[in-house]
Amino acid sequence: MVLSYFLLFLLASAAAAATGVIFRPGRWYEDLRKPGFTPPNWVFPVAWTYLYLSVAYAAARVAPLEGSQVALALFAVQIALNTLWTPVFFGAHRLGLGMGVLVLLWLAVAAMGAAFLRLDPIAGLLVLPYLVWLSLAAALNWRVWRDNRI
């Protein structure tokens, strides 16, 4: 792991994280019909902080290795899609479009995790919680979309 890589990936992740600070759940989210497995609000920033840090660390482990270019291109894809999701869902209140973004994000993260795994098993395993969390987020987005058709 090289520190300068870690800081670069952390900066990219900070752009994604900033969306969560700017577009807060607020009254609109409170009033949505939500499924029973919805985590309490405080869980989200805690989970995302851990995920952004651990995936930036995983990418920094992978970056200096020979042949890591595809893995890094996939990192770029997922961090752009991640940055997109919050404004679409919490900013524009576009639940269906948010679902589409989440599906693409899930696929990009799965591909990134596979690419990491081939280069460095620890980096690959560090992507797993991200994929699990996105699966939960997708289930939540899906139910909120289905149960709040206007």
Add this chain to the structure above:
Amino acid sequence: MVLSYFLLFLLASAAAAATGVIFRPGRWYEDLRKPGFTPPNWVFPVAWTYLYLSVAYAAARVAPLEGSQVALALFAVQIALNTLWTPVFFGAHRLGLGMGVLVLLWLAVAAMGAAFLRLDPIAGLLVLPYLVWLSLAAALNWRVWRDNRI
């Protein structure tokens, strides 16, 4: 240039481009006091389409080269910041925060351009119009921020 790299960088750019479709200028932007050098509205999607395509192509030229990892990490940073700017400005109407994002974006693109230039001069030159456009965008964001204090 490898096609699969081009498509990956284009997908990341599509996430950034989507913000421009979801968060439109609309009435709020029309009513802002804007400087005389503000381009007409139709220029923006044309300029961005060219820039996203050409920078994705530049990144795809660079990606297969040995030692391109720092350049690709910088691509990830700039595409995340690029995806962040539109929702901050046109979604949340946070003009000052948008200015901060643009400054970081400009620096990330300048660093990416320098990294591209070292690996492949054509790829480096392809980043120049992006930097020029961001300079115009920053001047515009600055003036709109200054002239529309509420």
